[in-house]
Amino acid sequence: MSKNKAKVVSRKEMTKAQWTLHQMNVNKIGYFMIAPFMILFFLFTIIPVALSLVLSLTNFNMIEFPDFVFMQNYATLFLDDELFITALKNTMIFAAVVGPASYIISFVVAWFINELNPKIRALVTLVFYAPSLSGNVYIVWTTLFSGDSYGWLNGWGLKLGLIDTPIQWLTTKEFIMPIVIMVALWGSLGMGFLSFIAGLQGIDRSLYEAGAIDGITNRWQEVWYITLPSMKPQLMFGAVMSITGAFGFGSIVTTLCGNPPTDYVGYTVTHHIEEYGGTRWEVGYSSALSFLMFLIMVGANMLVNKLLSKVGR
Amino acid sequence: MQKEPKFKKLRTRGHRVVLNRSKGGDGAITVLLFIAGFVMILPLVYTISQSLKPLNELFIFPPRFLPMKPTLENFKGLFYLMNFSWVPFSRYVFNTVFISFAGTFGNLLLSSLAAYALAKIDFPGRNFFFQIVQKSLMFSTSITGTIVYLIVAWLGWMDSYVAVIVPAFASSIGLYLMKQFMESNVTTAILESARLDGAKEFKIFWSIAMPMVKPAWLTLIMTSFQGLWQMGGSSYIYSEQLKTINYAIGQMTAVGVARTGVAAAGTVFIMIVPIIVFVVSQSNIIETMGSSGMKD
Numbered sequence: 278m279s280k281n282k283a284k285v286v287s288r289k290e291m292t293k294a295q296w297t298l299h300q301m302n303v304n305k306i307g308y309f310m311i312a313p314f315m316i317l318f319f320l321f322t323i324i325p326v327a328l329s330l331v332l333s334l335t336n337f338n339m340i341e342f343p344d345f346v347f348m349q350n351y352a353t354l355f356l357d358d359e360l361f362i363t364a365l366k367n368t369m370i371f372a373a374v375v376g377p378a379s380y381i382i383s384f385v386v387a388w389f390i391n392e393l394n395p396k397i398r399a400l401v402t403l404v405f406y407a408p409s410l411s412g413n414v415y416i417v418w419t420t421l422f423s424g425d426s427y428g429w430l431n432g433w434g435l436k437l438g439l440i441d442t443p444i445q446w447l448t449t450k451e452f453i454m455p456i457v458i459m460v461a462l463w464g465s466l467g468m469g470f471l472s473f474i475a476g477l478q479g480i481d482r483s484l485y486e487a488g489a490i491d492g493i494t495n496r497w498q499e500v501w502y503i504t505l506p507s508m509k510p511q512l513m514f515g516a517v518m519s520i521t522g523a524f525g526f527g528s529i530v531t532t533l534c535g536n537p538p539t540d541y542v543g544y545t546v547t548h549h550i551e552e553y554g555g556t557r558w559e560v561g562y563s564s565a566l567s568f569l570m571f572l573i574m575v576g577a578n579m580l581v582n583k584l585l586s587k588v589g590r
Numbered sequence: 591m592q593k594e595p596k597f598k599k600l601r602t603r604g605h606r607v608v609l610n611r612s613k614g615g616d617g618a619i620t621v622l623l624f625i626a627g628f629v630m631i632l633p634l635v636y637t638i639s640q641s642l643k644p645l646n647e648l649f650i651f652p653p654r655f656l657p658m659k660p661t662l663e664n665f666k667g668l669f670y671l672m673n674f675s676w677v678p679f680s681r682y683v684f685n686t687v688f689i690s691f692a693g694t695f696g697n698l699l700l701s702s703l704a705a706y707a708l709a710k711i712d713f714p715g716r717n718f719f720f721q722i723v724q725k726s727l728m729f730s731t732s733i734t735g736t737i738v739y740l741i742v743a744w745l746g747w748m749d750s751y752v753a754v755i756v757p758a759f760a761s762s763i764g765l766y767l768m769k770q771f772m773e774s775n776v777t778t779a780i781l782e783s784a785r786l787d788g789a790k791e792f793k794i795f796w797s798i799a800m801p802m803v804k805p806a807w808l809t810l811i812m813t814s815f816q817g818l819w820q821m822g823g824s825s826y827i828y829s830e831q832l833k834t835i836n837y838a839i840g841q842m843t844a845v846g847v848a849r850t851g852v853a854a855a856g857t858v859f860i861m862i863v864p865i866i867v868f869v870v871s872q873s874n875i876i877e878t879m880g881s882s883g884m885k886d
Binding site for chain 2: 287297300301304305306307308309310313314315317318320321322323324326327328331332377386389392393399400401403404405406407408410411412416417418420421426427428429432433435445464465466468471472474475476478479486492493495496499505508509511512513514517518520522524525527536543547550551555556560563564566567570571574576578
């Protein structure tokens, strides 16, 4: 046996399993290095998703011993919970508007910034990124849209005679969705936007020169034929950031319009999860909601990824 | 008969090709960006302006954008008034600072260590682990909040700093950015020669790889710090003396109009710190984001 060990190992003499084991042994330090991160990552990110799938099949409510109810929670969601249908509809509308809009705005702004003089690029980047950095400043929008006459919009509307009584902007059904979407877009130039800025700066100038020689006559053609195909990895990353952001923004609604908002306009699945998970402790039911949201988010991301990978092929 | 295609004459300056840029297009872009930038920054400027207004100016009709007599009273009030509350303001500040620093430090250390292994050590399964992390960017962890709450409770971490600090250590975006950056910026040849010289892997990580990825550190510090700094009322912490500034400011806003100015001052305080962190590290962050792309 000891003779065997002393032999110099070569890839050819081993089966695939043996080679893998050998590699694992030689590089075992790698497992030690990822262990601290991965343990916490699984504990707080992966296991919760897996648990939500398991618990969603039970009627777990923190008091009684959970029973296995199979698909009952999901059936209730779609057949017997009108509020969920409202929440799902709102979430989908938000995501369908805010996701693509924030993505396109991020790219166009990043591209325009790249066309500016390099000296002022950093400053302009800061201006557009600052809202997403400042997080809870959503609160300032409550001052701008405040329902009394000291609110910015009401104050000037009254003064200029555009309205005769203060409007309750944040509690009137018709205004909630547009205002929340606007505020969401205002704060949506985040990581994806920075990635675009960096991606644009990283494109080799010689590509553009070659393009000019090949007959590209303006910047619009340039962006379509050269820029977009050259920064596909950043476009993918930006898409993930936009989609994930667009699905998970119930907190803006809560900050601006309260929870629940008037007539449940702008009530999202996130609120519904909080209601059942946090307030009523019907964990089985809220897990069904969580897992469904997980599937929707990942599904949307995969779909968009597929579509983007076809661009320029 | 085919027409001869018309070629626009190629403009050159010295040996360089001059790219086709119309003056009108440049002008339009500048004007558009100026207007859009104005809209973006307006709410932030308005917050600052509110915080500088004396109480009587906060309630004049119609509201003015800029203060007539700017004052720092609100900022003084933030520290002075709140020191008479049950928990002194300095305690909220300490909590926020402590949580932000500890969480950021742990995140930086754990993410870099894992990122280094995933990028530069060829162990079986590394692709699998990285793929999971990358896929996890596709959903926001807020949806599983209830279950994470149960896990934190099960660990016995309720009502302690640990409950908010430790989960922040394992942020997938941090690991993702660090790994991508290490992959393209740490030269494998240097690591190999250090390995041949008999250096231990931890030593190589710490004294060779880490100094090469300073831009990525700064990016991780920014993303992690920003999230923790702005953390409001966390459901894990219910003791008043462990709560954060952002929570305290939320309470002030809820109290009503008399505290409007002080609350605005608090909001400015919360808002300005991450902006400063970003400004200081901006060029490094952009450099890091250059390798943020996703390959399918």
